[in-house]
Amino acid sequence: MGVITLKKVYLSALLTLIIVLLAGCGAPPAQDPAPEASGGTEAPAASGPVKFATDASYAPMEFMDLDKVTGFDVDFIDAVMKEAGIEYEVNNIGWDTMLESVKQGTEYQAGISSVSITDERKETYDFSLPYFESTNMIMVKEGSDIKNALDLKGKTVAVQNGTTADILMSEIMGQNSTSLKKFDSNALALQEMVNGGVDAVVADIAIVREYIKNNPDSKLVGITDSENFDSEYYGIVYPKNSELKAKLDPAIQTVVDNGTYAEIYKKWFGEEPDLTNLKAEMAK
Numbered sequence: 001m002g003v004i005t006l007k008k009v010y011l012s013a014l015l016t017l018i019i020v021l022l023a024g025c026g027a028p029p030a031q032d033p034a035p036e037a038s039g040g041t042e043a044p045a046a047s048g049p050v051k052f053a054t055d056a057s058y059a060p061m062e063f064m065d066l067d068k069v070t071g072f073d074v075d076f077i078d079a080v081m082k083e084a085g086i087e088y089e090v091n092n093i094g095w096d097t098m099l100e101s102v103k104q105g106t107e108y109q110a111g112i113s114s115v116s117i118t119d120e121r122k123e124t125y126d127f128s129l130p131y132f133e134s135t136n137m138i139m140v141k142e143g144s145d146i147k148n149a150l151d152l153k154g155k156t157v158a159v160q161n162g163t164t165a166d167i168l169m170s171e172i173m174g175q176n177s178t179s180l181k182k183f184d185s186n187a188l189a190l191q192e193m194v195n196g197g198v199d200a201v202v203a204d205i206a207i208v209r210e211y212i213k214n215n216p217d218s219k220l221v222g223i224t225d226s227e228n229f230d231s232e233y234y235g236i237v238y239p240k241n242s243e244l245k246a247k248l249d250p251a252i253q254t255v256v257d258n259g260t261y262a263e264i265y266k267k268w269f270g271e272e273p274d275l276t277n278l279k280a281e282m283a284k
Helices: 002-026 070-083 095-104 164-173 186-194 204-213 243-258 260-269 276-281
Strands: 052-053 063-064 068-070 088-092 125-127 132-134 138-142 159-161 181-184 200-204 220-223 231-234 238-239
Touching: 002 138, 052 070, 052 095, 063 070, 068 070, 068 088, 070 088, 070 132, 070 243, 070 260, 088 164, 132 276, 138 164, 138 204, 159 186, 164 181, 164 200, 186 200, 186 204, 200 204, 204 220, 220 231, 243 260, 243 276
Parallel strands: 052 088, 159 181, 159 200
Antiparallel strands: 063 068, 125 238, 132 231, 138 200, 138 220
């Protein structure tokens, strides 16, 4: 009787041990419960603010005030991002670096820096709705015999490398013209004009007008040429297939339609904007 009881106890303990070992080997690791989704099917937002790159050498569009980036574009994007309810920051990194960084879309998700929307750029980037009408302007010294863009043939001209002014003047003067001087920034191109190194500068009209206003002693004149310089439209530049365009285009439309845009424009240019052409372009 006692022997049988001991065997039963032994077999029962052994069976229990085997079950425990099998359970320990075969059970999957414990999983944390899935977080509850907030707001339906949308994926969680990326961490941190949206980072905009700029080249802050385009006063009054974007420029440095001590250590702060300011200007029309900065106030405009602030209004747009507030309307969209998205946190953001703007960093000054230079023109060429901005375009390359935005194309990669890793560190910077967008660029805002008076970037004209062109068919060539559309092959590499996505653009927002147009938000500013511009054109190129010629800057010369008082008394110059230059009256239009075609008069620049045979002259020495400064432009910023990679801008529409560079493209236009390369077409007029020749792709390999040694008389077309290309600089890393408009500030350097404009200074070259003041120093007597070139006969003219071609740059966006807002930049030329601001420079002439701020340098009255330099005796400079701005020349418009609607025959050779068409209207251009600035857009926020994104990497290809960016999700930001769909989020920001409605906010841009609202800022233009509700009068906020006109307030910002008047602050920086001292007059009400004529939005006829811009709104027509936005509607395309």
